Amino acid sequence: MLSKNQIKFITCLKQKKYRMQHGFFVVEGVKTIQELLQSKFVLHALYTTESFNIDAKDEILISETELKRISFLTTPNKALAVFRIPEPKSINRKGLIVALDAIRDPGNLGTIIRLCDWFGVTDLVCSKATVDCFNPKVIQATMGSIARVNINYVDLVDFLNEVTLPVFGAFMDGETVYTKKLLKEGVLVMGNEANGVSKEVEAIITEKISIPRFGNLQATESLNVATATAIFLSEFRRS
Amino acid sequence: MLSKNQIKFITCLKQKKYRMQHGFFVVEGVKTIQELLQSKFVLHALYTTESFNIDAKDEILISETELKRISFLTTPNKALAVFRIPEPKSINRKGLIVALDAIRDPGNLGTIIRLCDWFGVTDLVCSKATVDCFNPKVIQATMGSIARVNINYVDLVDFLNEVTLPVFGAFMDGETVYTKKLLKEGVLVMGNEANGVSKEVEAIITEKISIPRFGNLQATESLNVATATAIFLSEFRRS
Numbered sequence: 001m002l003s004k005n006q007i008k009f010i011t012c013l014k015q016k017k018y019r020m021q022h023g024f025f026v027v028e029g030v031k032t033i034q035e036l037l038q039s040k041f042v043l044h045a046l047y048t049t050e051s052f053n054i055d056a057k058d059e060i061l062i063s064e065t066e067l068k069r070i071s072f073l074t075t076p077n078k079a080l081a082v083f084r085i086p087e088p089k090s091i092n093r094k095g096l097i098v099a100l101d102a103i104r105d106p107g108n109l110g111t112i113i114r115l116c117d118w119f120g121v122t123d124l125v126c127s128k129a130t131v132d133c134f135n136p137k138v139i140q141a142t143m144g145s146i147a148r149v150n151i152n153y154v155d156l157v158d159f160l161n162e163v164t165l166p167v168f169g170a171f172m173d174g175e176t177v178y179t180k181k182l183l184k185e186g187v188l189v190m191g192n193e194a195n196g197v198s199k200e201v202e203a204i205i206t207e208k209i210s211i212p213r214f215g216n217l218q219a220t221e222s223l224n225v226a227t228a229t230a231i232f233l234s235e236f237r238r239s
Numbered sequence: 240m241l242s243k244n245q246i247k248f249i250t251c252l253k254q255k256k257y258r259m260q261h262g263f264f265v266v267e268g269v270k271t272i273q274e275l276l277q278s279k280f281v282l283h284a285l286y287t288t289e290s291f292n293i294d295a296k297d298e299i300l301i302s303e304t305e306l307k308r309i310s311f312l313t314t315p316n317k318a319l320a321v322f323r324i325p326e327p328k329s330i331n332r333k334g335l336i337v338a339l340d341a342i343r344d345p346g347n348l349g350t351i352i353r354l355c356d357w358f359g360v361t362d363l364v365c366s367k368a369t370v371d372c373f374n375p376k377v378i379q380a381t382m383g384s385i386a387r388v389n390i391n392y393v394d395l396v397d398f399l400n401e402v403t404l405p406v407f408g409a410f411m412d413g414e415t416v417y418t419k420k421l422l423k424e425g426v427l428v429m430g431n432e433a434n435g436v437s438k439e440v441e442a443i444i445t446e447k448i449s450i451p452r453f454g455n456l457q458a459t460e461s462l463n464v465a466t467a468t469a470i471f472l473s474e475f476r477r478s
Contacts (some may be wrong), residue, residue, distance in 0.1 A: 107346060111463050118462055145459045178477045200249035214359035214476050220384045223357055224350050227469035230462070234470045236455050238417045 002047070002066050010047075010070045016132045018208035023085050025102060027178045029077040035144030041083045048079035072136045085134055091123050093163055095185055096236055101134075101201050102129035102157055102192040103225060109133060110141020111226035112190070117145035119233040124149050125187075127156040127201075160204040163187060167205050169197050170228055174208035177232060182239045190229050241286070241305050249286075249309045249321060255371045262324050264373035265460050270315040274383030275376055279321045279461050287318035311375045316321045322372055327391045329439055330362050331342050332402055334424055335475055340440050341368035341431040342464060348372060349380020350465035351429070356384035363388050364426075366395040366440075367406040395428075399443040402426060413447035415470060 012018040013026045024044055027033050029051075036042060037054065046052060046059045049067055067076045091097070098121050103109050109131050116124050131138065133151045160167055168182075169189040189205060191197035197205070203238075211231050213219055251257040252265045263283055264273050269291075276293065277281060285291060285298045288306055330336070337360050342348050348370050354362045355363050370377060372390045399406055407421075408428040428444060430436035436444065449469050451456055462470075 090425075111466060114459050115466060117454050117459040118450075118452055120455070141463075143459060145462075148454070148458060193471060201471060211357075211473065211477075213357055214363060215356050215387070216359070218361070218387060220353050220356040220382060220387075223469070224465075226463075227466055228417070229353060230466035230469045231473045234450065234473065237451075 027081045029095030033081045044082040046081045097123045097187045099125040099189045106135045106137035108226045110138040113142045114145040116149045124151045168207045169205035171208040174210035177209045177235045266320045272320045278386030283321040285320045336362045336426045338364040339429045345374045345376035347465045349377040352381045353384040355388045358392045363390045407446040408444035411446040413449035416448045416474045
């Protein structure tokens with residue numbers, strides 16, 4: 001049986017302000033919860049309609065009606081877990097790093113985290129205007145990859161000024177990524193959904209790259225930022 | 240002033256059953272509406288808080304409160320238009336065609352339509368179990384590309400059996416797309432988010448392809464279907 005205080009605590013974690021205040025975030029769905037249970041993330045409480053066979057003190061069996069009351073999903077998926085927000089590790093300034101300049105859509109950030117995991121990018125650096133990676137919609141879209149990518153929120157201009165790696169950035173008028181000489185090391189900067197890379201960040205970028213359009217002249221004016229990131233990461237890794 | 244019947248008519252178009260019955264679909268947002276006004280799509284009615292300077296008989300000025308009552312979005316974007324669902328053109332069985340086997344997520348379908356537009360894929364073929372392309376969330380994600388890609392819902396097994404092009408399909412155990420010889424013509428089949436390509440469709444696929452994973456062994460088990468489509472289309476076009 002869930003208490004009013006438990007319900008209030010869980011549902012407040014939908015908002016960044018309360019996640020920051022309490023230091024916890026919510027994960028939904030059996031598969032993602034199981035992945036996170038096997039990760040470095042620390043479980044705070046698991047609310048589930050079917051036992052996970054873990055230490056009984058961490059597991060609270062609830063009814064489907066109760067799950068509906070705490071879930072952020074229209075169709076709740078058997079279990080909801082509260083995990084502690086970890087301290088990020090310091091940024092490993094080697095290899096390929098992805099940097100995000102004010103990505104706002106949670107689905108896009110979640111998809112980019114999953115892409116980093118797939119393409120072996122261990123560090124993701126986000127400007128402070130980027131959506132919080134512990135937002136429930138981000139967690140949902142990462143499909144468990146949140147546990148395997150080190151994410152830091154930084155002043156992006158300072159970070160790019162300090163880093164010694166070459167800095168690549170996605171621009172509509174950049175050099176085509178298919179012929180550009182890509183390196184094994186570097187930072188790939190992806191800009192905001194509506195406005196692209198900000199002026200201050202653009203000034204630091206040394207290598208502007210783009211994905212050529214093959215459609216006719218009336219074709220869509222841009223690609224979604226997550227699909228563009230997919231193509232860029234694929235190009236860095238295949239080279 | 241909106242009548243009760245107008246509100247009822249617009250909001251019912253959220254459901255596929257009523258879209259099929261009436262033959263209309265809803266588009267929201269000034270930018271997408273403007274793109275569709277310039278396309279082959281036929282406007283039925285435009286409800287807007289600011290005039291578009293089009294033929295006055297097609298335009299109904301409404302208040303923001305009224306827009307909220309008819310909008311499908313949490314934050315309505317100045318205008319909502321109702322367009323007639325067009326008859327799809329017959330499939331052009333040449334060049335590169337994308338075929339979808341039971342894609343269920345509207346955001347994924349919308350993103351794939353936008354990718355087809357970007358990469359000059361004029362025909363998208365969907366199995367009957369694929370989400371309806373006139374679903375408002377699909378329209379939202381296409382960013383206007385819905386007007387430039389010809390979409391047909393077919394029996395996918397029949398279509399693939401009849402087509403004379405080579406049939407490529409995305410599989411976890413396929414040949415790496417980076418070394419595979421890709422052709423300028425062919426059908427690229429992408430499978431369902433959870434289950435991949437169905438057994439019946441798999442039997443017809445002649446070329447199984449995959450995107451190599453570069454992360455460690457615990458990395459995410461798959462890519463999102465829209466990002467995988469982005470990488471495959473990029474590979475077909477760059478070759």
